Amino acid sequence: MKIAVLYTEEFLHHETPAGWPECPERLEVIMRELEKSGFLKTASCDLIEPRQAMLDELTMLHDRGYVKWIKEVCESGGGAVGLEAWASPGTFEAAAYAAGASIMATDLVIEGRYDACLALVRPPGHHAGRQHAKGYCIFNNVALAAQHLVEQHGLRVAILDVDAHHGDGTQDFFYGTDEVLYVSLHQDPRLFPGRGFEDEVGSGPGEGYNVNIPLPFFTADDIYLRALESVAVPIVEQYGPDVILVSLGLDHHYADPVGRLALSMLGHIRAFYTIVELARRACGGRLVAVLEGGYSLTRIGKMSAADLAVLLGRRYGLPDEPTETPPRTRAKAEAVLRKVRRIQSKYWGL
Ligand SMILES: [Zn+2]
Incomplete structure (x- = not known):
């Protein structure tokens, strides 16, 4: 396996107000742990400096006016640009690099230069819409x-x-198409972002190509892995993608200050391993994982290094214990899984 890690210090120039969980230190601790692991020095792993996305790439999905406005806000010193979204003078460039790294990673995999890529980017992306941060x-x-x-x-x-x-x-962009399948496992979305429920299945030609698995707060390794293995994996396999993209959030760990799920680092890595194996069966291993959230500065470095180890077929010890969903939460989570299966079995063999 030949693996590329895409990273640039440009990502650190996206600065956020003091106390924000999404801060430059996130990538600093991740890169420090990756260096410590020695994986970046192995022959099967390359560290690659990404390029910026060009304007006509950003406007594949974002409105030109929105892209221009973000640039102007940054040039005039920055400020709030949306619900819990912040721009600093360096944000436009950093965000263009984050998008560029993600696009470049897919090209590296499609051209066969690498089997899989890990893009360690910020700012993250999956809440951004056509014209909003x-x-x-x-x-x-x-x-x-x-x-x-x-x-x-x-x-x-x-x-x-x-x-x-x-x-x-992400759901919004592809809600009406069958060319992109979106499958998400996430915490109860009622407080944030307000969508992501079981019955949001896509519309028109996209009906059946949007899969939401909203798990109760404190869902732990056991149920999360069951949801992944019994619902998400078979659906992706039946869809038969050419490439799998992973929105790789690390905020499902129990110690995360923002996320409300309760996975251990072991649960996280088992989930990532399951996805990498899925890519091997479904699309010749072609996988691009792009960092989204993850705010526990003492955990996300180790989790990222372990993800890279999985891609490289290496071992990486994680100091954590598996977690179990508490009984009342488990009953709620099982009801969610039954509901998702009932709704999605109209479209997929489950
Ligand atoms: Zn998140």
Whole structure:
């Protein structure tokens, strides 16, 4: 396996107000742990400096006026640009690099130069919509990468979103098409982002190509992995994508200060391993994982290094214990899974 990690220090120039969970230190601790792991020095792993997305790439999905406005806000010193979204003078460039890294990673995989890519970017993307920033996100990195694969390469894409939050921005972009399958496992979305429920299945030609698995707060390794293995994996496999994109959120860990799920690092890595194996069976291993959320500065470095280890077929010890869903939450979570199965079995063999 030949793996590329895409990263640039440009991502650190997106600055956020003091106390914001989404901060430059996130990528600093991740890169420090990756360096410590030694994986970046192995022959099967390359660290690659990404490029910026060009304007006509950003406007594949975002309105030109919105892109221009973000640039202007940054040039005039920055400020709030949406619900829990912030721009600093360096944000436009950083966000253009984040989108560019995601698009570039898909090209590296499609051209066969790498088997899989891990794009460690910020700002994250999956809440960003056609003309709005939201939830720490400016441009929708994964959605742009998917649209690039559809438009430029004519490929079928499955997006698997494992961030603790529903990727409402991504869902919206592909709600009416069968060219991109969106599957998301996330915490109860009633408080945020307000969408991501079981019955949001897509519309028109997209009906049946949007899959939401909204799990109760405190869902732990056991139920999360069951949801992934018994619902998400078979649907992606039946869809038969050419490439799998992963919205790789790390905020489903129990110690995360923002997310409300309760996975351990072991649960996280088992989930990622399951997805990598799925890609091997479904699309020759072609997988691009793009960082979304993840705010526990003591955990996300180790989780990222372990993800890279999985891609490289290596071992990486994680100091954590598996978690179990508490009984009352488990009953609620099982009811959710039954409902998702009932709704989605209209479209898929489950
Ligand atoms: Zn999140």
